[in-house]
Amino acid sequence: MDSVAQEPVPYPFEAGPGPGLAPAYAAAMASPGLLRVRMPHGEPAWLATRYDDVRLVMGDGRFSRAAAVERDYPRLTEYKLAGMLSADPPEHTWLRAPAAKAFTRHRVERLRGWVRGLAGSLVDGMKDAGPPADLMAHFAMPLPVAVICELLGVPEADRTRFGDWSAGLMPTAPLTVEERVRIGAELREYFADLVRERRAEPRDDLVSTLARERDAQDRPSEEDLLDLCGGLLIAGHETTTAEIGNFAHVLLSRPELVARLRAEPDLIGSAVEELLRFVPLSAGGSFPNYAKEDVEVGGVLVRAGEPVLVSVGAANRDAARFANPDEVVLDREDNRHLGFGHGAHFCPGAQLARLELQEALAVLLTRIPGLHLAGEATWNTGSLVHGPLRLPVGW
Template sequence: MTTADERVETYPFNKPEGLELSPRYREAREAPGMIKVRLPFGEPAWLATRYEDVRLVLGDRRFSRAAAAAHDEPRSQPYRRPGGILAMDPPDHTRLRVLVASAFTVRRVEKLRPWVREIAGRLVDDMVAAGGPVDLVDSFALPLPVQVICELLGVPAEDRDRFRVWSDALLSTSSLTEQEFGQNHAELRAYMGELVEQRRAEPRDDLMSALIAARADNVDRLTELELVDLCVGVLVAGHETTATQIPNFVHVLLSHPERFAELVAEPARAPEVVEELLRFVPLGAGAAFSRYATEDVEVGGVLVRAGEPVLVSVGSANHDGDRFPDPDELKFDRTETSHLGFGHGVHHCLGAPLARLELQEALLVLAVRLPGLREAAEPEWKTQMLVRGPRRMMVDW
């Protein structure tokens, strides 16, 4: 068992442009123990890269997200991001999560499928009417999840340009100053606070009204700030990742034309296509949201001491050959589909059923309506963001 490693490597490994997984992850998976890495700011951390190690750290209650507040947490920017539900441990995390969970059950989300398919179809209608080439991000990938989450939460979809700026700022790893970051966060909080007040005066059949009612029923369950931040979190998480993964998935499929041809020939395979792409595409520029050991824990042959942070690379875990045979091949007929694309444990993505549905319907309508889809130019990639993906992706058909 290893207790220390003198080498501390500069992190993250992945390049922001493109979706390739750095070969350094394979080297780390195949080496004994774990490696230590240092992000631009904060203390060094252990890096878990193998599937079983990542799953252990995400699922074991001996690792705490909340403990990061008492440490110099590893991070890509000089300031600390607002914590919210992602920085909580049970029971506080559970208290907030259960209030939202009922809106995103598989059964309830599945009832939205015809509506989501209709939105996706209308967006493709508009693309065809405009004529190619068009930007898939602005014309399709962004408005689809924005319309859905805005309708569910109760946020005006016409405000998307406003909260897209705020959302980008919250996910940025750029040289935004702490003051600039704080201003964007404060503006988004103020915007959401105004909407909360409107819904409190005039409740509707949406998630925001339901959360307001839950707070009114028992004031100890949800503070006003928790209510606002929970709505902010649902809004940002409810559209940003899906809006990024749609063009990511299309880019990968068009880079593997034989795989796209399979989907075009059998659009009903969209669910299994989405699962394989969730495994295959390493979304993050690097691991984030460190977990701190609350006691000594052995991970991957390394003794992680109490108070030490561990970063987990989901992208690396999903390419672990010990779990997924031929991990670097895109294969839609895999029998092993237990990827970690939506995380694991108490912080498993709350909106996973909705994200799956949106991704399935997006790929299905594109394959059916635009079987000749192709990239008209190299994508313009996001940079200095927590997630990787095209900021602009021109396509034709």
């Protein structure tokens, strides 16, 4: 069992401009054990890239997220994340429970017709603007913002404010600590007012549900409730916006896939799962998991107190788990990808994201038969989430 500390290599690995996986991941997966890496900030860490190793670290109770709070944990920026990402059970369970109850399959599925209509109206607006058009500005960005705001119960008149708040709170945004504090305070104050309104006059929305669940259990704290509302708002559209752009770029770069989906629309659900597997969404390893005791991972003895980063993008391309991992197989079977995570930190909004991505692809492929790329995409290189900033399309 190898536990010798290697000289750490710089991480994240340099990737190309598109939704691809950096070549260094293939070398890491082909090498035995774990890789020793150093991110721009924080202490060195082990990096897990193979499917079984990543799944173990994400789901094994011998690893802790909360331990990172008191450490100079490995990260992309000087700014540190907090909230549910840095909590362990039972605190994490208390924080997560209201959101899990709010994002039930039934509640989410009730939105499908509305989401389909919204996507159709956005496509119509893009077509009215005429080609070439920016798919991100006309479709990929406004769709998830409107959906998460509708689910939360944010009035339509207030929704334009959230784009700036969300962008400012991303860890890689070029803002001072003071600016981040101000934006966070503004968002928390907004949700404090909205929670007060929903407590006085409950509605069938997510904020009312979260407040009711919190009050029934007298936990989490009121401050954690407000942070949860803000976190759901940001997480509920940043990643889905990026994935709509990534998925569109992958498909429109492969006309044979578009032709098959138009001929076999029942494959849309399977295609979304395959694209979730194929596209590496994160720019680097996820939030670190600290070993609470000595743990063997991939033949390496991770000592108690050492952090392990996991690369979901690499794990989802592991040939030991997926046949033809570097190909998009629209009807792939047994596609247990890790795109939404695993274990206690599995994404509570996974059902909502799936619905939005399914309806987005279906509308784009059916309402614009001649949709095609009309220029080079501009890629987001300053965020934890990798996706297009601009995606020119024509028809």
